[in-house]
Amino acid sequence: MTTISFDFETSAFSALRLAPNEFAREMRVAAAVQWYVQGIVSQGKAAELAGLTRADFLDELYRRKVPACQVVPEELADEIHGV
Template sequence: MTHITVDLPETVFSALRKTPDEFAQEMRVAAAIKWYELGQISQSKAAEIAGLSRAEFINALFRYQVSPCQYTEAELARELSDAD
């Protein structure tokens, strides 16, 4: 596993009421969710980055109010028309 060091001011931990380890985990989740939301990574890869199971990642998506479905309206319409 690769380790990345990020320097942050001490005040961020108390402002968010998180320990440094909790903050680091939440950063992983937030980054994975954003990259997933932008369509840059799959749901499976996002869950892996976040250090969560796929079910836990889907729960995190709901917590962040991000849809687990990554279809545009046009893509969904095309999929549904192909199903007929």
């Protein structure tokens, strides 16, 4: 496993009212959600990056009001019509 370290001013933790370990978890989950939204990673990979099960990641998407399905209507129509 690889470890990545970041240096933050103490005020960064108070901005979100989180303890350092909670702040680190939030950063990890937020990054995974953002990369999923951008289509950079799959749902499964995002869950892994977030340190969550896929079911828990889906719950996290729901809490953040992020659609779990990232297919746009045009892509869905193409799939339905076999294009």
